[in-house]
Amino acid sequence: MRPRPRGVRTTVLAAALTLALAAPFAARAQDPPAGAADTGERPHQYEVSGLATPAARTALAATGASVDEVHGRTAVVTADRRQLALLRTLGHPVTRLPDPPGAAAAAPGATGFPAGYTKYHTYAQAMSAIDALVARYPSLLTKTVIGKSHEGRDLIALKLSGNAARDKTGPEVLFTAHQHAREHLTVEMALYLLTEFTGKYGTDPRITELLDSREIWVIPDLNPDGGAYDIASGAFRNWRKNRQPNAGSTAVGTDLNRNWEYEWGCCGGSSGSPSGETYRGPAAASSPEVRAVENFVRSRVVGGKQQITAAIDFHTYGELVLWPFGFTNDPTGPGMTRDDHDAFAAVGRKMAASNGYTPEQSSELYLTDGSIDDWLWGDQKIFAYTFEMYPSSSGAGGFYPKDTVIPRETARNREAVLQLLENADCMYRSIGKEGTYCTTR
Known part of the structure; x- marks a missing residue:
């Protein structure tokens, strides 16, 4: 977070x-x-x-x-x-x-989420729920395998649209979740979005209009190996990274959100030690999970133009709405104009007003490099945000809030997600400059 x-x-x-x-x-x-x-x-x-x-x-x-x-x-x-x-x-x-509470020693033979957390989805349960949605709503939802994790689990991208079999000319929006293994609430956020949009298409006018005019991509689990390891013993391991071995060390794992190619390892915002919680990996995009998503995003460049215009990467915890850059304290930074920054901030603050989170530039108090938001904007010019979800502190549950909060804390972001989707055709409308930037889209 x-x-x-x-x-x-x-x-x-x-x-x-x-x-x-x-x-x-x-x-x-x-x-x-x-x-x-x-x-x-x-x-x-x-x-x-x-x-x-x-x-x-x-x-x-x-x-x-x-x-x-x-x-x-x-x-x-x-x-x-x-x-x-x-x-x-x-x-x-x-x-x-x-x-x-879930970090206590598990009963012999126990696996999966401990008591008080069993309404969270394991990877297998999430994939089963997604397959059921695809089967129920084939015209609205399609599934594509975009790669494999280090341990061979499918990395999938779900496409939501009023006619998912056909490519639209409207803007595309990307939602990603679960870069960090212990942040299980983010998988529930992805499942909530899939269920909400499929179940209310045709009855909710706002959702219907958005699915008819946009393409929504959901990547529900970037780190399935780390997530499985975190709960494999039946007690939480407080695991953050993926499960990729590191040459020359018994320390396992790369922090996926320090492994993206833009400004990777540039600025003291990640660790070069394989045992570090924020280990950036031996090279940019060295993890198969990051490579798969980068390649998928690049595949959305059509006719020389990136079709994805906006994105949210879900994390826990802290209740924050963040925008680039993380690698520099400059409010603009290389390749970001004042208008870009102002549009980021205006949309971010409005989303934060809807869910009660705190809005800020990612580098507000310390630097991070090699993050997904910096790559999405710096490399692909996608207006990318990070949402740090519930709770606000370790004392309120930290990375492991009880499963009773899942319905409330996923629905809490509904309005913010809808706002981003509505702004996705022209983010600069938020600062009154639609005519300057968006007349040709």
């Missing part, structure tokens, strides 16, 4: 300090050699206090820990033992937080 805004924007000086701090951390964060024992230790969440500056908050990420939330002078991070040791060298008080 990304932090809640509780301070001034990170400055160029802070970014430089972060890079300076990251260098010694990277040198000291040694991974176990190949063949060494893998303890299988779960990472845990810790509260770090006394963070008075943006540079201090950014330095947390330089250890390889993931920054899960920020409130004032306090941050919550996920770290393993190596990252915890580095966190302690920063000199801030560090306190371990209680594990979520």
Whole structure:
């Protein structure tokens, strides 16, 4: 997830300090050699206090820990033992937080979601539910396998349209979910959208108009291997990355949302250590999951023009609406004009007003590089947002809210999704410049 805004924007000086701090951390964060024992230790969440500056908050990420939330002078991070040791060298008080209820030791032979979470869908259950929707609504919903995960699971893209068998000339919108394994609520968000749009086409005038004039793509699970691993023991493992091995190390996995090709590894916004929670991988798009989605998005370039105009990537947690860039603190950045930024912000703020989330530029408090939103905009000029869903804090459930919240917290984003779809034909309408940018579309 990304932090809640509780301070001034990170400055160029802070970014430089972060890079300076990251260098010694990277040198000291040694991974176990190949063949060494893998303890299988779960990472845990810790509260770090006394963070008075943006540079201090950014330095947390330089250890390889993931920054899960920020409130004032306090941050919550996920770290393993190596990252915890580095966190302690920063000199801030560090306190371990209680594990979520579902992280307790499972009963012998238990698998899947623990008690209190069984209404979440496993990968197999989600695929079964999707296949049932495709069979029930064949004119509205089609399924395409766009690649395989590292462990061989299908990565699928669902197309929603009033006549899904025919390509329309109208704008296309992309919704993606579950880049991070422990963020299971995002799969439920994708399933909600598929069910809502198929079930209410023909009866809800707003949904009917959108499906008749747009093509909606839903990629419901970018990280099925990591998601399966997180629940395989019948107790949550607090797992974030995919399950791709790393050469020369027993540390497993790449952080998919640091592996995208645009500005990959550029700016101190990811970890170069395979054991890091934000490990960016050995090369840009080195994970099969990221490659599959990048290739799918590129396939939507028709006649030299990208047909996808807008996107949301769903994450948990923090209740945020974020827009590019993450790799720089510049409110515009390379290839982004002031009008681009203003359109991003206007639509983002309006969506946030509808769901009660906090809107901000992704780099508001610390840098990330190699993220999907930066790639979608920087490489493909798609207006891409990240939604950090419920809850707002670790104390309210963190990455593992109970399954009773699923209906409420997925429906909470209905209006924001509809707004993005309605704006997708001309995002610049939000700043009164439709005539300047959209007359030829």
